[in-house]
Amino acid sequence: MNEFELIARYFGSSHHGADVLLGVGDDAAVLDVPAGYKLVAAVDTIVEGIHFPLNSNAGDIAWRALAVNLSDIAAMGAIPKWFTLSLCIPQVDESWLKEFAESLNHLAAQFNVQLVGGDTVKGPLNISVQIMGLVEQDQWLTRSGAKAGDLVYVSGAPGEAAGGLQLLLHPELQISQGEQVHSSYLINRFLKPQPRVELGRLLRPFANACMDVSDGLLGDLRKLCAASECGAMLRLEQLPRSASLAAIFDEDRSEQLMLCGGDDYELLFTVAPSNISQVTQAASSCAVPCTCIGMINQSNELRDVKCFRNNHEVHVSVNGFDHFA
Numbered sequence: 001m002n003e004f005e006l007i008a009r010y011f012g013s014s015h016h017g018a019d020v021l022l023g024v025g026d027d028a029a030v031l032d033v034p035a036g037y038k039l040v041a042a043v044d045t046i047v048e049g050i051h052f053p054l055n056s057n058a059g060d061i062a063w064r065a066l067a068v069n070l071s072d073i074a075a076m077g078a079i080p081k082w083f084t085l086s087l088c089i090p091q092v093d094e095s096w097l098k099e100f101a102e103s104l105n106h107l108a109a110q111f112n113v114q115l116v117g118g119d120t121v122k123g124p125l126n127i128s129v130q131i132m133g134l135v136e137q138d139q140w141l142t143r144s145g146a147k148a149g150d151l152v153y154v155s156g157a158p159g160e161a162a163g164g165l166q167l168l169l170h171p172e173l174q175i176s177q178g179e180q181v182h183s184s185y186l187i188n189r190f191l192k193p194q195p196r197v198e199l200g201r202l203l204r205p206f207a208n209a210c211m212d213v214s215d216g217l218l219g220d221l222r223k224l225c226a227a228s229e230c231g232a233m234l235r236l237e238q239l240p241r242s243a244s245l246a247a248i249f250d251e252d253r254s255e256q257l258m259l260c261g262g263d264d265y266e267l268l269f270t271v272a273p274s275n276i277s278q279v280t281q282a283a284s285s286c287a288v289p290c291t292c293i294g295m296i297n298q299s300n301e302l303r304d305v306k307c308f309r310n311n312h313e314v315h316v317s318v319n320g321f322d323h324f325a
Contacts (some may be wrong), residue, residue, distance in 0.1 A: 148298040
């Protein structure tokens with residue numbers, strides 16, 4: 001099978017929505033952006049051994065490649081519409097490609113996002129997805145809008161995905177039979193992150209700042225503060241506690257995973273105190289818990305995030321993930 005046969009068999013499709021004027025198979029896609037909307041674009045690359053363990057299942061890799069991009073769209077409050085795929089593989093393995101394509105198509109259908117082009121090359125396994133979405137004129141979310149007095153919220157339970165990765169990387173960890181259900185849950189949270197697209201859309205009218213949590217809650221809150229030129233107080237006792245994390249890891253390790261683990265793809269956002277009821281309503285509407293974990297304050301020092309436990313300041317030395325640290 002050559003490159004063009006591979007694309008046609010696993011990624012080519014003539015079934016596009018009316019907004020795809022030209023899709024897979026040409027030099028570029030032609031897309032129709034409706035009046036009153038702006039185009040939102042993001043790109044992420046995942047590399048074997050860095051973003052997913054060696055010998056991961058093809059279906060899990062495909063899911064992750066698209067999900068992390070959907071999470072970026074969610075953080076902007078946008079509607080995902082189209083994506084392109086750059087696939088670098090060491091060889092043509094038809095069973096691997098079939099599993100990869102089926103998982104990719106399954107997640108794409110779940111969020112009604114269409115593959116409209118890409119590239120396939122030979123080399124070390126890595127996948128790049130560029131995703132495009134739509135958001136109403138002047139109504140997108142950014143990480144730079146946090147204001148002093150805002151409450152800081154996070155969706156879901158940060159740390160679960162990082163706990164799952166630890167279990168994948170360290171199969172020697174002793175897991176009792178009673179802990180198996182928690183172990184499986186945590187591993188699935190890493191392998192198949194759930195993009196919070198619906199929540200992002202619901203937050204759009206009242207959130208002042210928003211970003212997704214990919215490199216660790218503490219490190220990403222510092223990025224939000226840097227962009228917003230403010231500081232924050234993080235209340236450790238208010239962090240959402242995962243029953244599955246607590247079942248596998250001790251309290252200190254669980255908290256470290258919550259603060260610095262990464263790979264959660266939850267939403268971190270700030271709102272004025274007057275909008276607490278709207279956060280509650282949005283969380284209930286999309287069945288995603290959202291927890292207040294701190295407050296934004298005025299600060300002259302960028303990325304100034306202070307951690308407190310029961311009103312006593314706590315020094316946390318570990319930051320989030322950094323490719324070049």
